[in-house]
Amino acid sequence: MACTNCSTSTKDGTPRGCKNNGTCGTDSCNKLTVFDWLGNMNLPSGETPFDCVEVRFKNGRKEFYRNTDNVTLFIGDVVATEAAPGHDIGIVTLTGELVKIQMKKKNIAPNSTEILKIYRKATQKDIDIWVESREKEEPIKVRAREIAIALKLQMKISDIEFQGDGSKAIFYYTAEDRVDFRQLIKEFAQEFKIRIEMKQVGFRQEASRLGGIGSCGRELCCSTWLTDFRSVNTSAARYQQLSLNPQKLAGQCGKLKCCLNYELDTYLDALKDFPDFETKLQTEKGDAICQKQDIFKGLMWFAYVENMANWHVLKIEHVKEIVALNKAKNKATSLEDYAEEITTEPELNFSKSLDQESLTRFDQPKRNKKKNKNKNQTAGVNHSQNQNSSEKTNINKEAEKTVSPSNSNRNRNSKHFKKNK
Structure with missing residues (x-):
């Protein structure tokens, strides 16, 4: 997604770019943009449009300004705004009634006297000075x-x-x-x-201003759509049963990732049906302690205190039954009576696939041509010698065949002579 100015050129295939580094005013280049779904709707008769607009500056910094002179402004217009001292140049990102909602989210009163005003639409001279200062x-x-x-x-x-x-x-x-x-x-x-x-x-604000690519392969949430930074604790990782590895849980800012809070509410709702993780089950074989939980399948792993190596899988309903028995001062027979058998899926073996071959199969050293020639010559000599030896053996065999009938005749003649005697 990009504007038409970011398309590639026909000469060398490199992108032309708008040369504004994300300030061209289009929705694809802006950060933290808001879709104006009321832009195509007309106001009721007698209603005046809201006189405040949202203006964006470098790296997603947004401020609200009052349009006192009733200048017709649209999204993407470059305007000169009031500053202390002098004036500033920004791009209009939102107009109309949605600006009032955005101001309410940021606890800014629409009738506040501290809101600065818009001077005019930026002229070409203002834009040239702005670009020079940006460089x-x-x-x-x-x-x-x-x-x-x-x-x-x-x-x-x-x-x-x-x-x-x-x-x-x-x-x-x-x-x-x-x-x-x-x-x-x-x-x-x-x-x-x-x-x-x-x-x-802060470090999170710094990451949102600079931007970057997260471990998920997408752009950072804080630099694209996240507007407020909520506190993230390690308890969020514990509830989701994530390994407490700081290298995996930390984001580009060095703090805990903001995405740890995205699914936390779902996990907390699912854990309401689970017994407490620290519950002990009393059985006739001994006490059992919970070792692991599977929130999605509704399973819990328990192990005896005397034998922590063997884990038994129980459903939540069975765990609640044993807890109810323990509250009534009764003990269950054993965990084996309630244990579930989990069938493991066979692992797929792709060792014979072409994609799983060794990556170094093309890294074999090249053979010397001279050695190959010598090998070929020696092989030719050996082949000729083998042919000569095979020819000799064939001649000997034929000679034996020709000699063998004479020997047989001699034997017959000798036998006949003895009989005559």
Whole structure:
């Protein structure tokens, strides 16, 4: 999915690109876009359209502005907005009644006096200044990191965002502790000759601004559609019976993945029908402790305290029956009476398939041609010798055949002579 400007060229097949790095105004390039499903509907007679619009800036940063001059705006229009000081350049991402709903989600009052206003649609001069300032961000970020390292500050400058008129730049940084960057601001102002604003963001906000690919192979949720960051605990992984491996549970930001909360409510609802994991079953053979649960199949694995190696599979209904017996101060006979037999599916063996052959079968060293020629010559000589020897054996056999009748005649003649005597 991309706009028409991102299509490939006919010369070398490389994509042309819109050269705006995600700010071309189309829905495929934007982050955190909202579909305006009320765009094709007309307002009732006598109703005036909502005077606030949603404007997007770099890396998904969105703000709400009031259209005081009633400028006709559509999604994708580049506008000049009020800033302190000067003006900023952004792209309209949402208009109409849905803006009121978005403001309600972010706890912003529609009648608030703190909402800034839109000056006008951006002219070509405004856009040229905006593009020039955007091109300065990457080299300035490299130089800013060098200055911060020279001052030995425990911080990381993750991103820089220039204002639309190029008069101010916001430096986003992450740090674990409080940082005294007063000397850093002086160095930046002397080096870059602009107004400096430092803004600290969390590690998750940093990942959402920069973007990337997650372990699932898709773009990060925080940079595409996730707007709020909820706290994620290790208990979410325990409820879902996931291994507490920090390398697998941590995302690109170094914190626990936000997707651990997606299915947590479903697991919690399913666990309501399960007995407590720490319940002990009292039987005549001894007490049994739960070792494992299967939420989807409704099974629980128990093992005797004296024999923890052998596990017995029980259904939830049978576990509840044993618990009811124990509450009545009675003991079950044994776990074997309630155990379920689980049939394991046969494993498929693909060892004989062509796709499962060794990957190094093409890595055999090439044979020397000279050695092959010598081998062929020796093989030819041996073949000729074998032919000669076979011919000799055939001649000997024929000679024996020709000699053998004479010998038989001699034997007959000798016998006949003896009889005559």
